[in-house]
Amino acid sequence: MSSDGELIVRLRDEDLDALGELFERYRHQVYRVALAIVRDPYIAEDILQDAFLKLHKYAHRIDIERPLMPWLYRVTANLSYTFVTRNAKRRVPLDDVNEGQLVSPKGQAPDRVTERTELRNDVREAIETLSTQQRTVVILHYLATLSIQEIAEILECPVGTVKSRLHHARNNLRQRLQSEQLFAELTHEYA
Amino acid sequence: MNMLNRLHEWLDEKTCAELDDRRLARRVRTAYRHVEPPTPADDLFAQLRARAEKTPQLAPEARRAETPKPSLATLRKRTEQERLIERSNQRRRSRHYGDHYRQIMDYALNQMRMSLLDAGMRLL
Numbered sequence: 001m002s003s004d005g006e007l008i009v010r011l012r013d014e015d016l017d018a019l020g021e022l023f024e025r026y027r028h029q030v031y032r033v034a035l036a037i038v039r040d041p042y043i044a045e046d047i048l049q050d051a052f053l054k055l056h057k058y059a060h061r062i063d064i065e066r067p068l069m070p071w072l073y074r075v076t077a078n079l080s081y082t083f084v085t086r087n088a089k090r091r092v093p094l095d096d097v098n099e100g101q102l103v104s105p106k107g108q109a110p111d112r113v114t115e116r117t118e119l120r121n122d123v124r125e126a127i128e129t130l131s132t133q134q135r136t137v138v139i140l141h142y143l144a145t146l147s148i149q150e151i152a153e154i155l156e157c158p159v160g161t162v163k164s165r166l167h168h169a170r171n172n173l174r175q176r177l178q179s180e181q182l183f184a185e186l187t188h189e190y191a
Numbered sequence: 192m193n194m195l196n197r198l199h200e201w202l203d204e205k206t207c208a209e210l211d212d213r214r215l216a217r218r219v220r221t222a223y224r225h226v227e228p229p230t231p232a233d234d235l236f237a238q239l240r241a242r243a244e245k246t247p248q249l250a251p252e253a254r255r256a257e258t259p260k261p262s263l264a265t266l267r268k269r270t271e272q273e274r275l276i277e278r279s280n281q282r283r284r285s286r287h288y289g290d291h292y293r294q295i296m297d298y299a300l301n302q303m304r305m306s307l308l309d310a311g312m313r314l315l
Contacts, residue, residue: 023232027235031228032223032226035223035226036223041229042229045229048228053239053242053243056246057247057248058249060250061251061252124223127222141216142215143219145216174215177218
């Protein structure tokens, strides 16, 4: 299997099959971050395409010595955040996001799958209730596993602001999940 | 002993917070683990490929040209501007501290006057 660096070098020579391999490798991560921030599956798909289009466009400017994933996350987060801040009034109900886009893991009992799906939906709903700023920080930190410094660079705000947003987001999530007695159940479930 | 107890409490809180944080991270990852785009991946990539074929790639970033050195006249002008700004800042500072100093002196004099009056009243 070719490394990311090798694929980018091929991409620089307009080899779009290399772009296909990178797309296959990272499309899930990119899509999840985009969806978590924009909350619209179709817009998240557009962002997924735009992120990989940027990868093609900027292939000559990407440092192949460094891992690609943080670069992709950065581009995705920027695209998603820009979209959300420009379309602040647009809002998609979470039900629309959940229906029909969940793939059940193979080899698991249906009731178990349903139970887990409900728990997952509750966590997503809790994240959904956060403000755009808090949600973005939570997603970038916990889902994209970016450092606070990296998030500050993406959002172009001080590190202290990111820390503060994360702190409030964490408290809000904890309150929300605890009020539904989910936190403890989930802890038990996945510990 | 108190210090030790406090240290224990602090460590407990810190450990709980870290555990909470790790749980939350796992929870968020789990919540989005099985999310898939509505359009099949092949179709999505076909669209992406068509767009990429039409989009030209950018050339490697050219090195920035060195900024030309400022002329002697520009440097003189800049020095003069900096001098004027500094003088204006100094004036503002001295005015500010002057006001502050005057307030302190007024307060001190007032206090002295009150003490003298008090002492005089006691003598009488």
